[in-house]
Amino acid sequence: MRMRTKKVLAWCCMALAFAFAGNFGVQAEEIPTDAESVQEMIDHVKAYYDAVSASDLQKANELRGEKNPADEILQEVLAAHEHGKQRYENVCVKVYPMEKEEDWLAFVTYELRVESIEDLMPGAEVYVLEKQADGSWWMIKEPNQQTAEEAKQMIHELAIDEDILRIDEEYNQLYAENPDVAVWTKEIQQEIAERYTLVQEENNASEKYVVKKGDCLWSIAQEQMGDGIKWTILYQKNRTIIGENPDLIPEGMQLSIENEISR
Structure with a gap:
């Protein structure tokens, strides 16, 4: 070729x-x-x-x-x-x-x-x-x-x-x-490279949660962080993976839970 x-x-x-x-x-x-x-x-x-x-x-x-x-x-x-x-x-x-x-x-x-x-x-x-x-x-x-x-x-x-x-x-x-x-x-290439680097760094310093069927950020925050209102913290932590729509978290996606606030 x-x-x-x-x-x-x-x-x-x-x-x-x-x-x-x-x-x-x-x-x-x-x-x-x-x-x-x-x-x-x-x-x-x-x-x-x-x-x-x-x-x-x-x-x-x-x-x-x-x-x-x-x-x-x-x-x-x-x-x-x-x-x-x-x-x-x-x-x-x-x-x-x-x-x-x-x-x-x-x-x-x-x-x-x-x-x-x-x-x-x-x-x-x-x-x-x-x-x-x-x-x-x-x-x-x-x-x-x-x-x-x-x-x-x-x-x-x-x-x-x-x-x-x-x-x-x-x-x-x-x-x-x-x-x-x-x-x-x-610009797109650079942004993607930066996203993956950031995600990798965050993952190394965080616990992981695998999204289950029926989950939403509120329920995950309630279960893993002790307070559903902390879903905004969870979203910001994983925004590079989730994207702009916090309601769009497919089953199987791995989310990072900060060690200092996770159970």
Whole structure:
């Protein structure tokens, strides 16, 4: 894969795409024939992007799967929203069967509407999806080495590169016409890095509480800090993780409880 193509997948519009090496091959004509499963996966991925576009962290986490609560891509998207990134547009999903029977590769292209410019910014992501026992799909954030190698080779051998190159060209043109985009994206990168550093520092000095179904900040403060009114302290402590809506705390999210005020 060309260097600039790698750059687009790894960076373009905050996309988190896999970049792995491997030697497993698959022919472009090996397109899935199970139409029902393919449509189910496409609907699932599009529903996920709809949830992210609406900043519905809880719904997006549910669609990604319980193994990925409040993961990095959602935090990046929410951070980007604060800088003017409005929503995903024109989401297109292509799915391909992998070597393991229940694994599929999903290649997603999309456009992002940005407040500061008139055009849409293109982006792309790669996911590996696995069919669960209950029939649901979830997205694997960190696949094992074998799966990662296979995904890398599939990207090379399937007719995906044309889309990647198209996105690359569109992004470069947009970048040339809107140099302020460089400043905007750098600010987002810096803010995200600062958020993660702050969260890590806070976590090291705090006890952890895992959000349960039906929890709210008031009930957690009442249980863990002895007074529900202290929910504001709890919120400020975890604001970098929770975001701007204190009512949006999905099940599985880990909150920091200050040692000096926790039981």
